[in-house]
Amino acid sequence: xxxxxxxxxxxxxxxxxxxxxxxxxxxxxxxxxxxxxxxxxxxxxxxxxxxxxxxxxxxxxxxxxxxxxxxxxxxxxxxxxxxxxxxxxxxxxxxxxxxxxxxxxxxxxxxxxxxxxxxxxxxxxxxxxxxxxxxxxxxxxxxxxxxxxxxxxxxxxxxxxxxxxxxxxxxxxxxxxxxxxxxxxxxxxxxxxxxxxxxxxxxxxxxxxxxxxxxxxxxxxxxxxxxxxxxxxxxxxxxxxxxxxxxxxxxxxxxxxxxxxxxxxxxxxxxxxxxxxxxxxxxxxxxxxxxxxxxxxxxxxxxxxxxxxxxxxxxxxxxxxxxxxxxxxxxxxxxxxxxxxxxxxxxxxxxxxxxxxxxxxxxxxxxxxxxxxxxxxxxxxxxxxxxxxxxxxxxxxxxxxxxxxxxxxxxxxxxxxxxxxxxxxxxxxxxxxxxxxxxxxxxxxxxxxxx
Numbered sequence: 053x054x055x056x057x058x059x060x061x062x063x064x065x066x067x068x069x070x071x072x073x074x075x076x077x078x079x080x081x082x083x084x085x086x087x088x089x090x091x092x093x094x095x096x097x098x099x100x101x102x103x104x105x106x107x108x109x110x111x112x113x114x115x116x117x118x119x120x121x122x123x124x125x126x127x128x129x130x131x132x133x134x135x136x137x138x139x140x141x142x143x144x145x146x147x148x149x150x151x152x153x154x155x156x157x158x159x160x161x162x163x164x165x166x167x168x169x170x171x172x173x174x175x176x177x178x179x180x181x182x183x184x185x186x187x188x189x190x191x192x193x194x195x196x197x198x199x200x201x202x203x204x205x206x207x208x209x210x211x212x213x214x215x216x217x218x219x220x221x222x223x224x225x226x227x228x229x230x231x232x233x234x235x236x237x238x239x240x241x242x243x244x245x246x247x248x249x250x251x252x253x254x255x256x257x258x259x260x261x262x263x264x265x266x267x268x269x270x271x272x273x274x275x276x277x278x279x280x281x282x283x284x285x286x287x288x289x290x291x292x293x294x295x296x297x298x299x300x301x302x303x304x305x306x307x308x309x310x311x312x313x314x315x316x317x318x319x320x321x322x323x324x325x326x327x328x329x330x331x332x333x334x335x336x337x338x339x340x341x342x343x344x345x346x347x348x349x350x351x352x353x354x355x356x357x358x359x360x361x362x363x364x365x366x367x368x369x370x371x372x373x374x375x376x377x378x379x380x381x382x383x384x385x386x387x388x389x390x391x392x393x394x395x396x397x398x399x400x401x402x403x404x405x406x407x408x409x410x411x412x413x414x415x416x417x418x419x420x421x422x423x424x425x426x427x428x429x430x431x432x433x434x435x436x437x438x439x440x441x442x443x444x445x446x447x448x449x450x451x452x453x454x455x456x457x458x459x460x461x462x463x464x465x466x467x468x469x470x471x472x473x474x475x476x477x478x479x480x481x482x483x484x485x486x487x488x489x490x491x492x493x494x495x496x497x498x499x500x501x502x503x
Contacts, residue, residue: 109132110155179238190238340468353370417439
């Protein structure tokens with residue numbers, strides 16, 4: 053989608069979240085490569101790759117091969133060819149995880165996830181604000197006496213941040229949606245829980261062009277065995293509308309994209325086929341479904357992350373078991389603006405390879421990041437592949453398989469249902485934390501040399 057076609061009220065957060073790149077470089081001229089990064093232990097990644105403010109790419113993963121505690125946040129800065137520019141770990145004596153990484157308007161980055169080394173409860177939301185070189189500018193925890201976990205963060209148009217996940221310290225049920233609005237220095241401006249009597253967990257938050265927020269997660273308080281629940285909030289966190297979407301089994305969201313006339317929601321679903329497939333649907337600004345599609349085969353197929361592309365479509369990354377070599381492979385699917393598939397490819401080795409995050413590259417391609425058991429130095433390593441605009445990955449070693457897939461695309465028949473959550477102000481406290489920052493020394497292995 054061209055930026056010229058978007059609403060004239062476009063927030064800074066949208067520009068950061070939707071880096072739609074225009075380029076005249078052909079696929080044949082684009083750089084491609086595949087590399088793994090890790091140590092002797094276990095490394096993996098959530099929503100963890102963004103373009104670097106000074107070129108290259110930043111990856112936020114988790115490591116227990118090095119660091120101060122059992123699991124630490126691991127930030128890797130890659131050059132454009134996939135070599136490491138710098139790498140650092142951040143953590144305390146117990147466990148920290150980076151569930152979300154986003155660029156900020158000052159050229160730095162913000163990372164959010166759970167910590168149980170710092171804070172008020174068993175787990176607290178943890179936010180790290182980093183400069184372009186990975187130095188901590190500030191770090192804070194947010195929570196109460198029980199578990200409060202961050203799954204998503206985004207810089208907002210006023211220079212602050214919105215953090216979302218779930219709370220067990222506050223709210224109406226076992227776990228409730230939890231949204232905290234921060235100022236630019238990490239101070240709390242407002243905080244709110246939303247939910248019912250059972251488990252309700254936010255997976256994704258997006259500030260949209262009207263200045264409000266759309267949050268997506270799953271609910272066990274309303275619906276069947278676990279439906280998607282979308283809540284549209286105004287700029288102060290008050291509910292504008294709330295709906296659930298799903299079928300007879302389960303759904304779990306991964307991505308919100310703002311497009312012309314509404315939003316595209318991406319997730320996994322077990323309701324509309326005999327197996328778990330990717331599920332993609334577009335809603336208008338009031339939450340009504342415009343179109344909906346499933347894509348996948350007869351086994352487990354999941355779409356975990358997506359980015360808008362310059363042609364008005366979007367590109368998604370996840371994993372496929374239906375079309376993998378033996379287990380899950382990285383899976384990348386290019387969609388047009390109405391959910392039709394333009395191309396689809398899988399990438400992997402003999403064991404499990406799961407893609408979790410995707411970013412666009414300046415030459416019209418993409419970089420896909422996840423974790424691998426097929427390649428690397430340890431139990432699992434972070435695996436990064438840089439693709440051209442048609443999904444090509446050239447010059448790979450014989451143990452890397454790169455093949456097109458043939459997942460069918462089918463219409464689905466979900467109907468949105470209004471829900472009524474309990475909306476409450478919460479009393480999370482904020483505390484400064486003191487992460488130990490250490491240089492890391494990952495082993496880098498190349499599966500497909502830079503072309």
